Amino acid sequence: MSDFSSTSTAARLLPGGPVAERILTEVAEGVAALRAAVLVGDDDASAGYIRIKQRQAARLGFASPHVHLPASASQADLHAVLVDFNADRGVHGVLVQHPVPGHLDYDRALQVLDPDKDVDGMHPVNMGRLALGLPGPLPCTPAGIEALLAYHQVPVAGREVVVLGRGATLGRPLAMLLAQKRPTANAAVTVVHTGVADWPRYTRRAEILVVAAGVPGIVRPEHVRPGAVVVGGGVRYEGRRLLPDVDESCARVAGAITPRVGGVGPTTVAMLFRNALKAAGG
Numbered sequence: 001m002s003d004f005s006s007t008s009t010a011a012r013l014l015p016g017g018p019v020a021e022r023i024l025t026e027v028a029e030g031v032a033a034l035r036a037a038v039l040v041g042d043d044d045a046s047a048g049y050i051r052i053k054q055r056q057a058a059r060l061g062f063a064s065p066h067v068h069l070p071a072s073a074s075q076a077d078l079h080a081v082l083v084d085f086n087a088d089r090g091v092h093g094v095l096v097q098h099p100v101p102g103h104l105d106y107d108r109a110l111q112v113l114d115p116d117k118d119v120d121g122m123h124p125v126n127m128g129r130l131a132l133g134l135p136g137p138l139p140c141t142p143a144g145i146e147a148l149l150a151y152h153q154v155p156v157a158g159r160e161v162v163v164l165g166r167g168a169t170l171g172r173p174l175a176m177l178l179a180q181k182r183p184t185a186n187a188a189v190t191v192v193h194t195g196v197a198d199w200p201r202y203t204r205r206a207e208i209l210v211v212a213a214g215v216p217g218i219v220r221p222e223h224v225r226p227g228a229v230v231v232g233g234g235v236r237y238e239g240r241r242l243l244p245d246v247d248e249s250c251a252r253v254a255g256a257i258t259p260r261v262g263g264v265g266p267t268t269v270a271m272l273f274r275n276a277l278k279a280a281g282g
């Protein structure tokens with residue numbers, strides 16, 4: 001727990017691994033003979049993510065058939081697969097691995113998917129449910145961040161959270177989630193982006209700073225309030241090299257910080273399976 005008066009030179013680490021393990025243990029206990037479908041477009045970078053998710057699915061006892069469409073697949077081909085999955089009562093959860101090849105429209109495909117099978121929590125209906133506080137699959141990365149903070153006993157309620165980035169997968173839904181009336185949320189949330197030229201003015205006053213810009217090294221120590229909790233959500237890949245938004249030197253100023261590798265990522269995958277279990281009525 002950060003008290004904002006920390007003078008230590010190394011921030012406490014907030015790893016996502018143990019959070020993910022706890023969630024996945026709960027999920028595994030709930031899995032009987034469920035099936036989760038994973039659909040991948042013909043994208044090399046995505047193949048690795050699919051493999052990780054399938055390994056995890058097997059470990060948890062989910063069946064995870066996946067349809068690998070060729071790069072030449074049309075939007076109609078993609079929709080046809082989703083329509084089949086929608087109708088298949090043995091398939092409880094479906095995800096369209098992002099990004100899809102350039103000629104395909106991910107958002108349109110998502111709208112074809114049955115919102116109750118949307119384990120990514122990204123369907124417009126599920127975003128609407130989130131906005132209205134109705135039950136439904138939550139977007140995985142934001143839900144994972146809430147779980148990570150709760151697991152590490154970082155108080156969120158009543159505190160000032162600043163989110164850098166308002167993207168649809170992370171910043172925007174996270175802001176909605178952490179502002180909800182719940183003991184592990186209930187925060188005063190501010191969202192900053194390219195429209196706020198002096199965003200450091202906001203990040204410097206954040207008790208909890210979540211970085212979700214996808215701009216390597218955008219947050220440096222001078223942008224962080226001493227003793228603050230820093231969560232690095234944004235990453236970019238250069239080949240296989242992971243380039244995080246949060247410069248590692250921020251650990252000198254922060255009270256607690258997610259590690260460069262093994263922070264938000266594992267909790268995102270864990271939430272995917274929690275959504276899959278819930279989609280199956282578990």
Ligand SMILES: NC(=O)c1ccc[n+]([C@@H]2O[C@H](COP(=O)([O-])OP(=O)(O)OC[C@H]3O[C@@H](n4cnc5c(N)ncnc54)[C@H](OP(=O)(O)O)[C@@H]3O)[C@@H](O)[C@H]2O)c1
Nearest residue numbers: 141165166167168169170193194212213214234235265268
């Ligand atoms: N770890 C995980 O499991 C995980 C999962 C999902 C996503 N991510 C990562 O999270 C990041 C965000 O994802 P997303 O889909 O939400 O991204 P996105 O749609 O690209 O949104 C990026 C946001 O950052 C803002 N931004 C970019 N450059 C900025 C700058 N120089 N100054 C201020 N604001 C800036 C943008 O502002 P504007 O709106 O003004 O353009 C935008 O709101 C990505 O790096 C993604 O890879 C990680």
